[in-house]
Amino acid sequence: MVCWSCHQRTLGTHFCSSCGKMLQPAAESDYFATFALPRKLSVDVASLEQKFLQLSWKLHPDNFVNAPESERELSLKRSSELNDAYRVLRDPVARVEYLLGIEGERVEGEKKQQAPPELLEEVFELNESLDELREARESGGDLIELKNKLESAEDNFEEKLKEVDAQLQSVAKDWDTAFDSKADAGVRKKLFARMNELLNRRSYIRNLVTNVAKELAEV
DSSP, X not given: OBOTTTOOBOOOSSBOTTTOOBOOOOTTOOHHHHTTOOSOSOOXXXXXXXXXXXXXXXXXXGXXXXXXXXXXXXXXXXXXXXXXXXXXXXXXXXXXXXXXXXXXXXXXXXXXXXXXXXXXXXXHHHHHXXXXXXXXXXXXXXXXXHHHHHHHHHHHHHHHHHHHHHHHHHHHHHHHHHHHTTOOHHHHHHHHHHHHHHHHHHHHHHHHHHHHHHHHHTO
16 A cells, blocks of 8 residues: 555555555455454454554544644544444454455345244244234233243244354354365355355344334333
């Protein structure tokens, strides 16, 4: 990268190693690069937070109050990007979604609103229970039994959500291994496909849990 100020080549990510000026973000920059991290899904969150706090202080607009307007605007831009990068990378699920996005591999399920085949029966029973709860609420019927049934179903789907998260973590480890070994495109594609499948499944189950919680809150 060439510094916009001194026009020297620099190895810096945020500041020029020659003149110390804040740099424009590189065209190929991403959230991982912001923290000088490889595109791996295993992240030391404590170390990430430490880097974030250090960079937040260095990039903060208060340090550029007497600088030219262009540098003040750059400080605001870089600080905002830093906050976004930290928010994403500290969350393991958001981290996977972001990786797929920058690799051009994020694929939303075409039928993501339809229940996964192995959950069809449970989802059908859940929807029936939700309908019964709404009807009982409108008619002033007994809600206790229905509430208990839905709370049990909510717990069941919460457990399924944890299972999906565990599977996602396992695939994330596989990705890191593939990254380190410079695995071929075929291996990477299979891992990306599995990540997409799990993310879409997770989204579906999370929506179920959210809907049940919303209905129970009105009882």
